[in-house]
Amino acid sequence: MDTQPLSAIRPADLSEPFYYLHNARTLLNWVMQVHPDLLLTDEHQQLKQLLSLPDEAQALLFRMVMRKGEWFRSDQLNYAEIPQPTESLNQLAQAGLIDYSAHCDAKTLSSLCRKHELLQVCQSLWPEQSLDSKLRKRDLQVLLPAYDLPAQPLADWWPQAPFTLLRLSCMPLMDRMRLMFFGNLHQDWSEFVLTELGHQRYEPVSMDTHNRAFSQRSEVDLYLQLHQLRQKLEDGNELEPLHALLPAACPTDWLENRRQKLAFALGHAVERSGDLTTALALYRDNPHREARIRYLRLMEKSATAEATCLAAEEALDQVSQPEARIRIQRIQQRSAKKSGRPIKPQSKTAIPQLELTLEPSDSLRVETLVIDDLQTQGWRAWHVENQLFTGLFALLFWPALYAPVKGAFFHPFQSGPADLYHPDFVLKRQPLIDAGFRQLADGQYRTAILQTLEQKRGTRCSLIHWPTLETTLVEQVLACIPAEHLSAIFRHLLLDLRHHRRGMPDLICLSPAHNSYQLIEVKGPNDRLQDHQRLWMEFFIDQGITATLCQVRFQT
């Protein structure tokens, strides 16, 4: 068994035939060392047993774990480094890690068999029926489950089958280990090899054993439960039983957030199915932004205007996000008007508009057409949307983003700190954040940004889309945009990274010759400014930054 020090989670050398096994064991060992108290005795036992099997058997197991699904055919397990797969399988079965005699349902079987095999299965099940071999496999895959036969061993489906089937019974444990390692279920075992191959790069951050994604087993359980629930929701299961499966409040903020998000999604589905009462129940007391708004919208439709108006007022007392406030205020406006006591609408900041009439194009996006048009007027325009300012922000504050803050990093494949969107993100890195703004003040920010750009290009970062950040773009931007503007923009970003990283204008237009720039949001004939886009435009105008809304009409 590998007993590497904790600091050495390193992908295995690819010249090693068992490289993937080494990677898998690195993951398992890390979890066993960092989370021993979150594993049941039974699970410890299972892992110990697995790790005491011969390498070939372990390797075969992980070959399957890393492949799709949990069902496998014995004839599709041929690997050069595993010369006796049958023997390995027997050892795995002995250890209870795989199930040889599991009952297989029609759907599973039909996806495991090839078309000509599927025909044979049907023939052997219903010898009297003659099936046209011109049927498409898709049709057979519908046909077989339609008979509603119970799950049964392969031998009962197809006695003459030229292979056997097996199911990984350790999959729940493997998923749990993966979850405890990554802190999520969307990253998988391939992270290791992709990193070793150089297809992806992560910023190294020093970690100690205190850094772990979960502190209690119940948290892991809750994550898994929420994940399964979301899965069922997406699969279109009956909504009623799902509602009953929603766990009560979660012990940690991030899990509670996930729970509320799911409650909202569930509520939304229920609402669309027509059950407004359940929807209201799921939205009520849900601090999730969309939930609050849906709640008020439902009130607006079903309750009195007075009650809605009051509820909206109440919500406004609790909500500070500008975007949410705007939408709540609209509801308040409408209800107030409806109840006969209209509120004077807030005066909106006027946004400079530019009307352009262009030739329509079926291959080019409207933004590109505007860029071309601006070029004839001496502007060099780039379609950057959110990526420019969030990118510059990340480049300047790179040391803060990847500071080894407690709890922010717990495995080597993170594209950003776990608390990136938490309200106290800044507080936990105050000195480094201050340092970034100091560089903006003393002029060092340009070299800092350009250096990080070259040094880190390609390194995964939650705030950076590298292809957008061409060096010439960044150089010109740094030449044209004054530091005070960048400073104001970055401070605004930091107010609410999650929400403020959205809604920035489509184009930045640079005129290096005149050291000037402007921002342009392009709107085609069928598009309008969204709330968060308007908020950014207002912000820029407040700051004295030129921002224009460009309305495009098409020549007929």
Place this chain on the structure above:
DNA sequence: AAGGGCATTG
């Protein structure tokens, strides 16, 4: 026979 879709691989 050709090409799309996909799973697998390092």
Place this chain on the structure above:
DNA sequence: TTCACACCCTCCG
């Protein structure tokens, strides 16, 4: 296997 954005529809005053 998301997320941000654009596009398209309906309804309303």
Place this chain on the structure above:
DNA sequence: GAGGGTGTGTCTCAATGCCCTTGC
């Protein structure tokens, strides 16, 4: 104008090979 739903592109690695479909 506003709310709502849906579609689209995406930096979710690139190369390979199997299976299936379609067309000749």
